[in-house]
Amino acid sequence: MRKWIFAIVLLCCLPLTGRAQSLDEVIRLAQDSTIMAFQSRYQFEYNSLRYARFEALRKPQLEFRFSPAYQRIIADPDRPYVYLRNFDRFSSSAKLRLSQKLLGLGGDAFVESQALWSEYFGRDVNNRPRDIVAVPFSVGYQQSLIGYNPYRWEKIVEGKRLETARKELNYQLYRIAEEATVRFFRLACAQGKLDMCLRNKETADTLYAIAREKAGIAMITLAELRSLELQRLNAANALLSARGEEQLARESLLSYLRTDAIPSGARLTVPTGIKPVPLSDDDVLELARSNSPALQQKQMEISEALQQQHKVRREHGVKVGVDLSVGIQQISNTFPGAYRNPQFFMLGGVTLSVPLMDHGAARKGVAAASAWKAREEQALREEERALAEDVTTTLDKLRSHEQLLTHTAEAVALADEVFSLTAENYANGLCDINTYSLAQNRRDNAYNQHLAALAGYWTTYYHLLTLTQYE
Numbered sequence: 001m002r003k004w005i006f007a008i009v010l011l012c013c014l015p016l017t018g019r020a021q022s023l024d025e026v027i028r029l030a031q032d033s034t035i036m037a038f039q040s041r042y043q044f045e046y047n048s049l050r051y052a053r054f055e056a057l058r059k060p061q062l063e064f065r066f067s068p069a070y071q072r073i074i075a076d077p078d079r080p081y082v083y084l085r086n087f088d089r090f091s092s093s094a095k096l097r098l099s100q101k102l103l104g105l106g107g108d109a110f111v112e113s114q115a116l117w118s119e120y121f122g123r124d125v126n127n128r129p130r131d132i133v134a135v136p137f138s139v140g141y142q143q144s145l146i147g148y149n150p151y152r153w154e155k156i157v158e159g160k161r162l163e164t165a166r167k168e169l170n171y172q173l174y175r176i177a178e179e180a181t182v183r184f185f186r187l188a189c190a191q192g193k194l195d196m197c198l199r200n201k202e203t204a205d206t207l208y209a210i211a212r213e214k215a216g217i218a219m220i221t222l223a224e225l226r227s228l229e230l231q232r233l234n235a236a237n238a239l240l241s242a243r244g245e246e247q248l249a250r251e252s253l254l255s256y257l258r259t260d261a262i263p264s265g266a267r268l269t270v271p272t273g274i275k276p277v278p279l280s281d282d283d284v285l286e287l288a289r290s291n292s293p294a295l296q297q298k299q300m301e302i303s304e305a306l307q308q309q310h311k312v313r314r315e316h317g318v319k320v321g322v323d324l325s326v327g328i329q330q331i332s333n334t335f336p337g338a339y340r341n342p343q344f345f346m347l348g349g350v351t352l353s354v355p356l357m358d359h360g361a362a363r364k365g366v367a368a369a370s371a372w373k374a375r376e377e378q379a380l381r382e383e384e385r386a387l388a389e390d391v392t393t394t395l396d397k398l399r400s401h402e403q404l405l406t407h408t409a410e411a412v413a414l415a416d417e418v419f420s421l422t423a424e425n426y427a428n429g430l431c432d433i434n435t436y437s438l439a440q441n442r443r444d445n446a447y448n449q450h451l452a453a454l455a456g457y458w459t460t461y462y463h464l465l466t467l468t469q470y471e
Contacts, residue, residue, distance in 0.1 A: 021262050022269045023184055023458070026253070030180035031173050033258045040172035047165030054158045058151070060100045068092040088121040103151045107143030107322075114138075115338070131331060134338035138327025140347075145321060148314040153307035160300035168293040174466035181462045183256055185455035187249040188268045192451045194246045196444055197239040203440070204232040207433075224433050231437065270454060274402050275461060279470060281395060287468040288391045295387065298380040305373040312369045316362040321351035387467075394464050401457035408450035415439075415446035 031037050071089040095114035102109055116133040211228045254262060262268075279287070289295060328342035355362060422439035425431045 021266055023181065023271055026184050026257070026262075026268075027177045027180050029257045029259060030176050034176055034180075034256060035258070036172055036176055036179075040169045044165045044169040047162055051158055051162040054154070058101055058103065060098060063095075063097050063099070065095045065097070066092065067094075089118060090121070091116065091118040093117070101151055102141075103155070104149075105143065106145075106149030106151055107141055109139070109141050111137075111139050115335075130333045132333060132335055132338040133329060133331045134335075134342070135327055135329040136339060136342055138325050138329075138345075140323070140325030140327075142323050143321060144351075145311075145314055145319060147320075148311055150307075150311075153303070153310070156303050157300060157307065160296065160303055164293055164296040164300055167291060167296050170291065170469055171293045171466065174462070174469055178459065178462040178466050180253075180256065181459050182455075183249070183253040184268065185270075185451075185458060187246070187253050187262075188270050189451045189455055190242070190246040190249040191268060192270075192447065194239075194242040196447055197235065197242040200440065200444070201232075201235040201239045204228070204235040208232045227433055231433075271458065274405065274457065277398070277464065277470075279468070281392075284395065284464070284468055284470075285388060285391050287470055288387055289384065291467075291469045292383075292387055294383050295380065298376065298383050302373065302376045302380060305369065305376045309366070309369040309373050312362070312365045316366050317355070319351075319353040321353075323347075323349040323351075391464075391467055394460060394467065398457070398460045398464060401453060401460055404453045405450075405457050408446065408453045411446040412443075412450045415443040419443040 069091050071091070093114060093116045095112055097110050097112035097114075099108055099110040101107075112135070114135045116131075118131040120130070208228045208231075211225050250262065250264070254260060277284070325347045326345070328344055330338050330340065330342040332338040332340070419439045419442075422431060422436055426433070426436040
């Protein structure tokens with residue numbers, strides 16, 4: 001009889017067979033193949049190309065522009081005004097411009113060469129049916145609002161936008177690792193529960209077979225035999241339920257990985273032990289703040305609000321714009337004549353806008369921009385508060401799971417020992433079936449608690465990695 005009990009104890013140590021899959025391998029697969037990983041990489045690529053375009057536009061730009069036009073004027077021919085006479089006009093202009101944004105001032109400087117040709121047709125055309133204006137060379141500077149430098153603000157905002165995209169990509173990769181860990185341990189716990197139910201089913205079958213032999217020689221009561229039969233039926237039902245849970249957990253993980261890398265029957269290698277965090281609480285919080293894409297996004301929005309506030313303040317009151325150009329030009333009715341003996345010219349224009357009555361529009365615009373900046377600053381403070389709370393909670397949970405993992409490991413070892421001793425006592429007739437069942441339930445409970453502690457620790461650990469990205 002004792003050899004039967006030794007067989008029962010041995011069944012408690014037999015795992016399922018199959019190829020092993022580690023947590024690191026699952027995370028690598030997830031970061032390579034999940035939809036979120038593709039989306040994050042595409043988003044970062046978009047922002048990188050956008051920033052590259054922004055940088056390219058800050059370099060010298062060379063442009064050629066050609067503009068043909070046709071104009072027909074029909075009016076009263078008896079009236080002597082020129083702009084009412086009948087004629088057709090065909091014109092075109094060609095311009096070659098080299099421009100450069102002056103980042104320190106906020107305006108555009110340019111060097112250009114252009115030619116304009118106008119041809120007049122009709123009975124009211126005078127002695128000049130054709131005009132050709134040539135500007136071989138001119139330089140100039142344009143700025144619509146003195147005191148406001150949009151290029152400096154664009155540099156700040158676009159730089160923060162790219163940094164936000166970079167941090168968002170890293171954050172999402174860690175989020176993928178965190179989600180993969182959750183699904184990994186969901187499957188690992190389901191496999192552990194399936195192992196336990198298989199062992200219990202084998203044990204229940206063996207005990208029932210022994211009990212039937214004993215019942216044949218009247219060594220056990222009918223009540224004990226029926227109890228073992230009920231235990232065998234419950235073990236079969238629990239095994240059926242565990243197989244369903246394991247299949248659902250496997251499908252959930254494979255769906256997330258978008259691959260069949262974990263075939264049916266493959267085993268997951270659950271990491272043992274813990275990974276110490278070589279950082280103080282203040283260092284963890286500082287890393288979380290510096291790597292948070294949400295905080296970076298809020299800082300970018302504050303920069304945009306500051307830009308708008310600065311702009312409306314410059315527009316509030318007197319607005320000044322300039323348009324200056326210096327060069328040479330000539331006019332003739334032939335192209336060679338238009339480029340012969342060019343004359344020096346200097347054009348200067350200053351736009352001065354003074355609001356005399358706007359019903360408080362400018363003042364309200366300044367107030368609205370200030371209110372929006374205050375709103376963004378408040379949102380940043382709230383995001384910092386939520387992040388600090390998340391970091392503190394995660395650290396507390398991690399330490400709690402570390403202690404629980406140690407205690408549950410001790411409980412599993414003790415429960416296995418108690419179960420082995422109880423099984424031996426039951427074989428020697430020193431205890432009844434209820435004592436044996438109680439020891440088995442306690443062992444199963446300790447095993448489940450240890451699996452839950454493992455899952456809780458590693459999911460919390462990877463959430464801390466998501467926040468800090470210190471690895």
